[in-house]
Amino acid sequence: MLSTGAVACLDAAAIAGGxxxxxLMEAAGAAVxxxxxxxxxxxxxxxxxxxxxxxxxxxxxxxxxxxxxxxRVALVLLGERSALNGDAALAxxxxxxxxxxxxxxxxxxxxLAIDALFGAGLSRDIDGDARAMxxxxxxxxxxxxxxxxxxxxxxxxxxxxxxxxxxxxxxTFVGLxxxxxxxxxxxxxxxxxxxxxxxGPDAIAAGLEASLPPLHKNGPDLWGAAFPRLTGASHKYxxxxxxxxxxPATRTGAxxxxxxxxxxxxxxLVTVASPAGALAENAAHLTAIMLRRCEDPxxxxxxxxxxxxxxxxxxxxxxxxxxxxxxxxxAASAGRSLVLDADALTSFAGEAKHLAGLLADGGGEAxxxxxxxxxxxxxxxxxxxxxxxxVDRARxxxxxxxxxxxxxxxxxxxxxxxxxxAINAHGSPYLGTAGSGDVLGGxxxxxxxxxxxxxxAACTAVWLHGDAGLRHGPxxxxxxxxxxxxxxxxxxxxxxxxxxxxxxxx
Ligand SMILES: NC(=O)C1=CN([C@@H]2O[C@H](COP(=O)(O)OP(=O)(O)OC[C@H]3O[C@@H](n4cnc5c(N)ncnc54)[C@H](O)[C@@H]3O)[C@@H](O)[C@H]2O)[C@H](O)CC1
Ligand SMILES: [K+]
Numbered sequence: 001m002l003s004t005g006a007v008a009c010l011d012a013a014a015i016a017g018g019x020x021x022x023x024l025m026e027a028a029g030a031a032v033x034x035x036x037x038x039x040x041x042x043x044x045x046x047x048x049x050x051x052x053x054x055x056x057x058x059x060x061x062x063x064x065x066x067x068x069x070x071x072r073v074a075l076v077l078l079g080e081r082s083a084l085n086g087d088a089a090l091a092x093x094x095x096x097x098x099x100x101x102x103x104x105x106x107x108x109x110x111x112l113a114i115d116a117l118f119g120a121g122l123s124r125d126i127d128g129d130a131r132a133m134x135x136x137x138x139x140x141x142x143x144x145x146x147x148x149x150x151x152x153x154x155x156x157x158x159x160x161x162x163x164x165x166x167x168x169x170x171x172t173f174v175g176l177x178x179x180x181x182x183x184x185x186x187x188x189x190x191x192x193x194x195x196x197x198x199x200g201p202d203a204i205a206a207g208l209e210a211s212l213p214p215l216h217k218n219g220p221d222l223w224g225a226a227f228p229r230l231t232g233a234s235h236k237y238x239x240x241x242x243x244x245x246x247x248p249a250t251r252t253g254a255x256x257x258x259x260x261x262x263x264x265x266x267x268x269l270v271t272v273a274s275p276a277g278a279l280a281e282n283a284a285h286l287t288a289i290m291l292r293r294c295e296d297p298x299x300x301x302x303x304x305x306x307x308x309x310x311x312x313x314x315x316x317x318x319x320x321x322x323x324x325x326x327x328x329x330x331a332a333s334a335g336r337s338l339v340l341d342a343d344a345l346t347s348f349a350g351e352a353k354h355l356a357g358l359l360a361d362g363g364g365e366a367x368x369x370x371x372x373x374x375x376x377x378x379x380x381x382x383x384x385x386x387x388x389x390x391v392d393r394a395r396x397x398x399x400x401x402x403x404x405x406x407x408x409x410x411x412x413x414x415x416x417x418x419x420x421x422a423i424n425a426h427g428s429p430y431l432g433t434a435g436s437g438d439v440l441g442g443x444x445x446x447x448x449x450x451x452x453x454x455x456x457a458a459c460t461a462v463w464l465h466g467d468a469g470l471r472h473g474p475x476x477x478x479x480x481x482x483x484x485x486x487x488x489x490x491x492x493x494x495x496x497x498x499x500x501x502x503x504x505x506x
Contacts, residue, residue, distance in 0.1 A: 029061020
């Protein structure tokens with residue numbers, strides 16, 4: 001993905017490579033006109049809203065092409081025509097129609113608005129005439145086609161600067177920007193289409209270079225190569241053994257949901273480690289998943305004497321406080337891969353650095369999975385909460401913890417301490433249900449158990465979880481999520497064009 005700052009570098013590299021800036025703008029405007037035609041009735045009426053920069057230039061090009069194709073076009077320019085510069089001035093020169101300085105009073109006669117007010121160059125909150133224009137158009141519920149990003153949406157953070165114009169569709173150029181995936185931007189974009197405008201591979205490489213550290217859209221392209229593949233020689237011990245710590249009696253369901261997730265995603269063995277008082281309750285509900293008594297940190301230490309237990313998940317239903325902190329201390333010092341969720345995170349509220357110290361001492365890898373509330377509690381008092389976008393905050397958290405952080409939400413961000421990050425848009429609002437996060441933690445643990453590196457395991461788990469939510473739809477409860485894995489994993493195997501392995505694959 002590209003940062004907004006990288007767009008200028010990309011353009012400069014494309015221009016240095018022999019493409020004229022106006023050629024890029026013509027291609028961008030042509031793509032907008034093509035989509036506008038698809039949204040318009042024959043001879044429909046278009047309101048083109050053009051801003052003072054190159055986003056406005058794209059709007060001038062689209063307006064010209066639509067007028068040439070017999071659509072009725074009214075064009076409004078924010079600011080003075082004489083203030084236009086460079087390519088935008090050239091695009092305006094080629095427009096031979098009228099240029100209005102305010103929007104027409106009767107907006108009901110338009111079928112579509114093209115929003116070319118502000119794109120990558122939005123640099124402050126929108127107020128004054130621009131705000132009034134956006135509010136007037138938004139109030140009509142006329143369909144809006146946004147150029148690059150809906151005006152008012154900050155391209156890098158997805159936040160709204162003052163006001164924003166919601167679109168039914170957004171056409172962006174060369175690559176996605178963070179705002180297309182981060183809320184609230186994502187919800188304001190409508191359907192997003194990325195179009196190529198003639199920037200060559202060297203220019204794109206320059207844009208990506210200027211966007212470092214890399215930010216990805218989460219999907220199989222990112223982690224498919226690391227996804228565990230069975231061979232004829234695979235057996236349960238080669239598929240790892242995950243341990244999930246259970247809470248006390250009457251608070252055991254979360255751990256079992258996580259354990260079931262770990263098993264269904266492919267861990268060879270899963271053990272629930274349970275306090276004595278909750279053994280009967282856990283035993284009544286577990287079959288393939290094993291059960292071990294684990295009353296205190298010493299019992300956990302004993303359990304971990306078996307080196308084959310390679311992943312430990314702590315948090316769901318575990319309770320907030322000293323006993324949970326002590327168990328995390330033991331688990332961390334055992335040097336195994338850890339997944340910390342829910343109460344494990346809240347037990348270190350305001351003490352993120354202490355937790356980071358425990359994790360560093362143990363030397364194992366860790367994945368932390370806070371939702372917004374847990375994130376705010378854990379990082380209270382640190383500079384992490386002062387970061388700008390959700391991606392910035394997730395990256396700062398990962399750097400502080402030296403662990404992979406999965407900052408959950410409808411726009412989950414997964415960040416690695418080295419700055420790599422991914423935004424997930426593959427999901428469904430039906431995933432917002434009790435116990436859903438517990439299953440996600442289990443998926444991460446199950447993938448870690450099979451040897452996936454933590455960043456890839458976390459990204460994969462988030463995507464699989466989202467895929468299950470998309471497949472199930474209404475009526476989803478957390479218990480459904482592990483049971484959807486056979487279909488989800490078969491679909492993934494097809495996408496990775498690797499049929500589920502059989503003995504023939506040896
Ligand atoms: N490679 C590409 O992706 C291409 C993208 N194109 C388009 O160019 C814009 C970015 O153009 P830029 O001139 O840098 O910025 P904007 O047009 O978004 O706005 C800058 C303009 O607006 C003023 N401004 C900023 N914020 C405000 C505000 N809150 N209120 C009022 N005025 C504001 C600022 O001072 C400037 O005058 C990109 O989005 C694409 O649409 C190219 O056309 C092709 C290559
Ligand atoms: K725009």
